[in-house]
Amino acid sequence: MLHLTADDRSLLDGAQGAATAMAMRILVGTAEMLGADKLIDIASVHVDGCLYHGDSGTLFAEKLVNAGGQVRVPTTLNVGALDLVHGDRVKVTPARYDMIRRMMAAYQKLGCQPSWTCAPYQAGHRPAQGQDVAWGESNAIAFCNSVLGARTDRYGDFLDICAALTGRAPHTGFHKPENRRARIVVDASGLPAALTAEDSFYPVLGTWLGATCGATVAAIDGLPGPISEDRLKAVGAAGASAGAVGLFHIVGVTPEAPSLAAALAGHAPEQTIRLTPAMLRQARDRLSTGATVAGQPIDAVAIGSPHLSEAEFDALRDLLRGRQVAVPFYACTGRHAMTAIERSGTRVVLDAAGIIVIADTCVVVTPIMKPGGGLLMTNSGKFAHYAPGTVGYDVVYGSMADCVESAVAGRLAREESLWR
Numbered sequence: 001m002l003h004l005t006a007d008d009r010s011l012l013d014g015a016q017g018a019a020t021a022m023a024m025r026i027l028v029g030t031a032e033m034l035g036a037d038k039l040i041d042i043a044s045v046h047v048d049g050c051l052y053h054g055d056s057g058t059l060f061a062e063k064l065v066n067a068g069g070q071v072r073v074p075t076t077l078n079v080g081a082l083d084l085v086h087g088d089r090v091k092v093t094p095a096r097y098d099m100i101r102r103m104m105a106a107y108q109k110l111g112c113q114p115s116w117t118c119a120p121y122q123a124g125h126r127p128a129q130g131q132d133v134a135w136g137e138s139n140a141i142a143f144c145n146s147v148l149g150a151r152t153d154r155y156g157d158f159l160d161i162c163a164a165l166t167g168r169a170p171h172t173g174f175h176k177p178e179n180r181r182a183r184i185v186v187d188a189s190g191l192p193a194a195l196t197a198e199d200s201f202y203p204v205l206g207t208w209l210g211a212t213c214g215a216t217v218a219a220i221d222g223l224p225g226p227i228s229e230d231r232l233k234a235v236g237a238a239g240a241s242a243g244a245v246g247l248f249h250i251v252g253v254t255p256e257a258p259s260l261a262a263a264l265a266g267h268a269p270e271q272t273i274r275l276t277p278a279m280l281r282q283a284r285d286r287l288s289t290g291a292t293v294a295g296q297p298i299d300a301v302a303i304g305s306p307h308l309s310e311a312e313f314d315a316l317r318d319l320l321r322g323r324q325v326a327v328p329f330y331a332c333t334g335r336h337a338m339t340a341i342e343r344s345g346t347r348v349v350l351d352a353a354g355i356i357v358i359a360d361t362c363v364v365v366t367p368i369m370k371p372g373g374g375l376l377m378t379n380s381g382k383f384a385h386y387a388p389g390t391v392g393y394d395v396v397y398g399s400m401a402d403c404v405e406s407a408v409a410g411r412l413a414r415e416e417s418l419w420r
Contacts, residue, residue: 002031011166016366018042018070023346030159031170040132040171045075045142045164046120048136050107051365052100053083060158061106064165069110069223072167076115076387078127078137079307080104084116085335085359091367110161116360117334119233119307121148122334130176131257134163138246139306142236145247147229149255151175154246157339174305180256181265182219184248185272187223187359195277195418196223199231200399206235210243212273219249219263220275227253228311237306238381258289282417287384290375290394294412299374301325303365303400304332305382310340312400316355317346319404325354326410329403332362332368364390372408377412379403 004012012028014021022378031039081100083089083196092100107115114187115123118137127133129149135141136155142149153173155163164170174180185211188196195201209218227250239245249257257263258361308331331350338359341347350357363369364386369376378384378395379400387395398406398414405413 002028002036002340004028005039005250008039008168011049017068019064019067020165022067023064023069023165024168026159026162027166027170028409029159031172034142034170034172036116036170036172037128038171039168040175040368042073042134042163042167042169043127043131044073044080044125044133044134045071045160046125046135046137046140047075047107047112047160048078048155049160049165050077050080050104050112052103055099057157058099058103058106061103061110061134061161062159064088065106065109068304069165071164073164073179073413074125075112075164076120076123077107078114078116078140079118079361079365080116081361083358083360083368085338086357087254088244089368090361093194108382109162110165111166115334115336117307117336119306119309119334122229122307122336123334123347132169134169136160138240139233139237141246142240142248142285145174145180146231146236146249146254151180180217180247181267182217184218184271185260185264185269186218186220187222187274188220191222191280193224195280196266198399198418200356200379200402201280202231202234203238204284204287206238206245207242207287207381207385208275208280209235209248210239210241211283211286213245215244215246217247217249219257219260221251221260221300222328223250223251223253230312233306234381238385241382241385269368284397284419286398287381289388290396292412292414296412296415297375297410298327298377298396298406298412300328300330300369301377301403302330302332302369302383302387303379303403304330304358305364305380307362308337310337310344313337313341313346313350315369315400316404317349318347319401320353323353323408325407327407328370329354329407330358330363331355332358335359369393377403377406
C-alpha cells in the first residue's frame with residue numbers, strides 16, 4: 001500500500017498550485033499501479049516527453065504552464081522535433097511546426113534547461129553515484145544507471161515532467177538496491193582482443209545483450225578496461241533499443257561492478273552465458289535490413305544516436321582526411337558538442353566535407369532525410385533498430401570508418417575481417 005507523507009498530501013491538495021497538484025495525482029496513481037510503497041525525493045529529471053508525437057503532448061505541457069507549473073529539481077530536455085539552430089532542416093507543415101515550437105517553448109517556461117539532447121550526461125547533467133533521479137529516454141536511463149551508478153527507473157512520457165514538478169518519484173524498479181544486482185553473467189573472456197578494441201564492437205554487444213537478456217540485469221565479465229564513455233553509451237543505447245536494457249554491469253569498469261561478486265551482490269547467477277564471436281556476428285548481421293553486397297550504391301549515412309560527442313566528431317574529422325562525401329551524411333548532436341566543435345574549428349572542416357550537422361533532434365524522430373526510402377548506412381545500433389520503421393530506409397550497419405569510406409565512394413564499403 002502506498003504511504004504518502006504530509007508534504008505529499010499537501011502537494012495533492014494544491015499547496016504548490018494546480019499544476020503541481022495535477023502532476024502529483026498522476027504520480028500517485030502511477031505509483032499505486034506499480035505497487036510502490038512510498039514516494040522518494042529525486043535530485044534531477046531528464047524529460048523525454050518534450051518530443052512531439054501529436055497535439056495532445058503540446059496541450060498537456062501548455063496546461064501545466066497555464067496552471068503555474070515550475071520544476072522543483074534541475075531538469076534537462078531530451079531531443080525535440082525541430083533543429084532550432086538550422087531552421088530549414090526539418091520538413092513539416094506550418095501548422096505542425098507551430099505545434100512543435102509551442103511544445104518546446106512550454107517546457108522551457110516550466111523551468112527546464114533547453115539542452116535538447118539524448119545524451120544529457122555528456123552535456124553536464126551527471127548525478128552522483130547512488131543518487132535517485134527520474135530520467136526518461138532509453139539510452140539515457142541505461143547510461144545513468146550503468147555508467148554513472150545513479151538510480152532511475154524507466155520514466156516515460158509524461159511521467160517525467162510530473163516527477164520534475166513534484167520532486168518525487170515512486171520507490172520501485174531500479175531505485176531499489178535489490179533490483180540492481182546482476183542475475184545473468186556474460187563471460188566475454190574468450191573474445192579476440194582485436195574485436196573488443198574496435199568502436200563497432202560495442203553497439204553490436206549492446207544489440208546482443210538486449211536481444212538475449214531483455215530487461216534482466218546482466219554482468220559482463222572479461223572485457224579489458226578501461227572502456228570509454230562513448231563506447232559505454234553505445235552498449236546501453238543498442239541494448240535498450242533491442243531489449244529494454246535499463247542497467248548493465250561491466251566487471252572492473254562500471255561503478256557497481258568492481259568485482260563479479262559485487263555485481264551479483266553476493267548471489268549466485270541464475271544463468272551464465274559464454275559469449276562467442278559467432279553470437280556477435282549474428283547480432284551484427286541482424287542490424288542490417290538491406291543488402292550488404294560490397295560496392296552497391298547507398299543513399300545516405302546517419303550517425304549520432306545517441307548524440308555525437310566532441311570526441312566522436314574529432315574522429316569523424318580525422319577519418320575524412322579532407323575528402324568530400326558523395327551522399328547526404330547526417331551527424332546528429334546536441335548544442336553542447338556543436339558549440340565545442342565550432343570553437344575547435346572541427347565544424348569548418350566537416351562543413352567543407354559536406355557533413356550535415358543536425359542539432360536539437362535527430363533524423364530518426366523527425367522528417368529531415370529525403371522521403372521515398374533507399375539504403376541508409378549507420379554505425380549506431382539504435383539508428384539501425386528504428387530507422388526502417390520510422391524513416392522507411394533499409395539499413396546497413398558498419399563502423400564509423402566504414403560509414404566514411406562508403407559516403408565518400410557513394411557505395412558500400414565495409415571491413416569484414418574482424419567479423420569473420
